[in-house]
Amino acid sequence: MNMCVVYLLQDGSKAKKQGGRIIVESRDGTVSSVPIQCVTGVVVGGAAQLSTQAVFALLEQGVALSYIDFHGRVKGQLSPSGADAAAMHAQARCLGNEGYCKTLAKELVQEKITAQYRLLSYYSKKYIASILTDTVSELKVMAKQVSWGGGIDRLRGLEGTAARLYFEAFGYLVKKLGWSWRGRSRRPAADGANALLNYGYAFLERDVRVAMAGAGLDARNGFLHSKNARKDSLVYDLMEKYRADITERFNLKLMHLRILTEDELVSTNEGWRISDEARKKYCER
Structure with a gap:
């Protein structure tokens, strides 16, 4: 079923x-x-x-x-x-254990970097360019380095360095597909491709929140990102695993098949945003 x-x-x-x-x-x-x-x-x-x-x-x-x-x-x-209390107590026990948090964080960062180089490797077969092949090689090395010693701060550093390299190569693909790219920007989005990414991440965040709510998990109690009462760190932890495999891969497919074009996104005083028509197409796909 x-x-x-x-x-x-x-x-x-x-x-x-x-x-x-x-x-x-x-x-x-x-x-x-x-x-x-x-x-x-x-x-x-x-x-x-x-x-x-x-x-x-x-x-x-x-x-x-x-x-x-x-x-x-x-x-x-x-x-x-009914199920919330037991799940929250179990979550607190697990995520209060520093060793367990480190194990989870290692697995997550390694899976994220692996997903990034898999995506670039896929497109490097179509677009032969050193920025793609070199970045794939660097990310493969970094994925192996995750298992080396060090704490959570080191893992965050590896994650950040890998993201910088990855989005430089990702930007190359975006440009090859006929879109503008001014580097990764969140809010405000500096171009249409970033606005599309932000919209896709909003979808991913909703899916993660729905799954967490159904499992009775506390969104504030994570294991990789910072923990405080104002940031739902577990949401952003769990999103990392799926960004490249789902959102970024899907967005590149929309661009490659010309299901969406940059003309369908709108530049405003508050940055780029997705138009109503483009939003409808995105949701349908």
């Missing part, structure tokens, strides 16, 4: 419970449904509606609900009761 996350992001979309299924109706009248027992998470946008009966049924099934704003930021969550 296939499991899924239900996204209610389209303006005017509605979802309700009918028997043992969640029925989703879009603004244009399209209707789809999924068995409640197949739902692992629900993400609800500000212009969508989820019935109270559906909310109760989903919570009883152990499904977490995340409510997001127009920009994709999580505004709040509803999590099933």
Whole structure:
């Protein structure tokens, strides 16, 4: 039986419970449904509606609900009761152990760097360039260095150096695909390619938050990034594993197939942003 996350992001979309299924109706009248027992998470946008009966049924099934704003930021969550306390105590025991945190951090950084050089290696077969092959070689060495001695600070340093090298090569690919690239920038995005990355990371963050909410995990208690009450460090820890394999690979595919072009992104006084039409295409794909 296939499991899924239900996204209610389209303006005017509605979802309700009918028997043992969640029925989703879009603004244009399209209707789809999924068995409640197949739902692992629900993400609800500000212009969508989820019935109270559906909310109760989903919570009883152990499904977490995340409510997001127009920009994709999580505004709040509803999590099933009962399992949260045990999971949080187990998380605190594990992440209070420095040795265990270091083991997790090593695995995560190694997997992230490996995913980065795999992506560049894939495209180096199409675009023969020293910046790609040289960066792949450097990242392979750095992935092996992760297992050497040192603490969390050293791992963060390796992660940061690898990211700098990787995005220099990633920028080369972006330019070869006909897009502008002014180096990796977050907010504000310096160009359309960065705006597209930021939008993709927002999707990834929502998926990670939904999975964490369903597991009853405390987003503030991570093992690699800084720990404080204002930063959901575990969210950003877990996102690292999937950035290259999912978001960055997907964005390059959209560019390569010309499903999206830079003309569909908008330059504003607050940086580049994704247009409504481009957002629709991104969500559909």
